[in-house]
Amino acid sequence: MKWRIALLGLFLFSLWQTGFFDPVKLSKAGNIIPFLARMLPPDPSILPTVLSAMYETIIMAVAGTMIGGGVALTLATLSARQISPKPLRATFRAILALIRTIPAILWALIFVVIVGFGPLAGVLAISLYTVGYLGKLFYEAFDSVSGEVIEAVKGVGSTKLQQLRYAILPESANYLVSQTLFIFEYNVRASSIVGLVGAGGIGYLVIALVQSLQYSGLLTTILVMLAFVLSLDALSSKIRARFFT
Amino acid sequence: MSQPLIEARRVWYTYRPDSYVLRDVSLSIEPGKILMIFGRSGAGKTTLLKILKGILKPTRGDVLYMGLPLSSTEIAKTAFRSVGYIPQGFGVVSNMTVLENVLVGALARVPVLHSIIGSFPEEEVKRAESLIRQMSLAEYRDVKVSQLSGGQRQRVSIARALMQDPKIILADEFVSQLDPITATEVLDIFRRLANERGISTVITTHDIHLASRYSDEVVVLRRGAISYVGRSAETTVEEIVRAM
Numbered sequence: 001m002k003w004r005i006a007l008l009g010l011f012l013f014s015l016w017q018t019g020f021f022d023p024v025k026l027s028k029a030g031n032i033i034p035f036l037a038r039m040l041p042p043d044p045s046i047l048p049t050v051l052s053a054m055y056e057t058i059i060m061a062v063a064g065t066m067i068g069g070g071v072a073l074t075l076a077t078l079s080a081r082q083i084s085p086k087p088l089r090a091t092f093r094a095i096l097a098l099i100r101t102i103p104a105i106l107w108a109l110i111f112v113v114i115v116g117f118g119p120l121a122g123v124l125a126i127s128l129y130t131v132g133y134l135g136k137l138f139y140e141a142f143d144s145v146s147g148e149v150i151e152a153v154k155g156v157g158s159t160k161l162q163q164l165r166y167a168i169l170p171e172s173a174n175y176l177v178s179q180t181l182f183i184f185e186y187n188v189r190a191s192s193i194v195g196l197v198g199a200g201g202i203g204y205l206v207i208a209l210v211q212s213l214q215y216s217g218l219l220t221t222i223l224v225m226l227a228f229v230l231s232l233d234a235l236s237s238k239i240r241a242r243f244f245t
Numbered sequence: 246m247s248q249p250l251i252e253a254r255r256v257w258y259t260y261r262p263d264s265y266v267l268r269d270v271s272l273s274i275e276p277g278k279i280l281m282i283f284g285r286s287g288a289g290k291t292t293l294l295k296i297l298k299g300i301l302k303p304t305r306g307d308v309l310y311m312g313l314p315l316s317s318t319e320i321a322k323t324a325f326r327s328v329g330y331i332p333q334g335f336g337v338v339s340n341m342t343v344l345e346n347v348l349v350g351a352l353a354r355v356p357v358l359h360s361i362i363g364s365f366p367e368e369e370v371k372r373a374e375s376l377i378r379q380m381s382l383a384e385y386r387d388v389k390v391s392q393l394s395g396g397q398r399q400r401v402s403i404a405r406a407l408m409q410d411p412k413i414i415l416a417d418e419f420v421s422q423l424d425p426i427t428a429t430e431v432l433d434i435f436r437r438l439a440n441e442r443g444i445s446t447v448i449t450t451h452d453i454h455l456a457s458r459y460s461d462e463v464v465v466l467r468r469g470a471i472s473y474v475g476r477s478a479e480t481t482v483e484e485i486v487r488a489m
Binding site (some may be wrong): 151152153154156157159161162165173 | 325332402
């Protein structure tokens, strides 16, 4: 009972601290109606621009996932219990943890400073973010491969590299592909967000539309993003169901 | 009496300092013989097999391979390649085809980079195909192992072990998971290998009735120590039960 009261108290406190009980701010909630009214109807004339930005977003996600996935696979191998000696794997696990602590949007800000505005900064940010997450998921998958299978392959006199190729990778392949598909879905969304700080893609268009008060164009953009994300989810689920269950 | 292929001399093994899994175990395996090691769960059968294979090093005592100690790195390397090992769950890679699994047995003979890209010499592929035929798996050559039955997976693991060109095969709990008919078929394969090619086999099991008929010698382990050694023809089921 005490815990429930404490939890409720914490919840109410967090609402109060973030302005939920501020009457001035609450009175502004009514702005949502005129805002939504200004979004309608969606502006079809902007569609070619939206599709072009969406294309850029997808390309960023594809490139980021592939570069990040490749690097993640290498770092995960060097972090795997079955392959790498303890000091080496501890070092690479720490590097992966460090990469994970910085969110994609912060990486995007860093790369915008380094390489300038545009999709290249976005791809680099997505790649690094992918390395952090897939790296961890991959080495955990490698660690969970049955010791018996590795023992059997090792027992023929194979090298560590051969054990990776003929035991660890094939045994965890389904999981690796499934997680890569998942991170690709995530990266499409992340590619939209990194655009907000100037790293290209549809996020870049969204911020431009908001700043120029083109809300009907914004609605068109949101609808295109929604349609794409839903289609991608459906396609990804089908692939997973077909190959990995 | 010919020289033993593998010999364990007064082997002790412990995972923790306070309790020994194996206690003063001595045994030897001669060419062309089938040795069955019986014992209840936890008797130390798997540990003994791993020590004979060279996966584990004895805490005390020695293991000799063709009269030479496994403590020497070079001998250990040779022995490691010449001793086929089939773990309890067969250790087959379910996401690879039957042919790929069998070719794993040739990895020590193939240059690493070639094997990484899956390029095996033609003679190795032919040899693997011949073994697949011998194990009556020809129609499953390109089928993923995940789609095979338990008995078929077991035959894949035998073919992989034979691909190593071993002098001896160590098989852990090999027949325990099979129905009696499949188990008989698998044991027939080992008998044929022993008679025709002089390949020795060590099989650990707790299935007394089926297995003792197929072996030449019997060893019983009780709580890590050998409690019975005898020739199969002169050993009764009751004697094994009493020793377990």
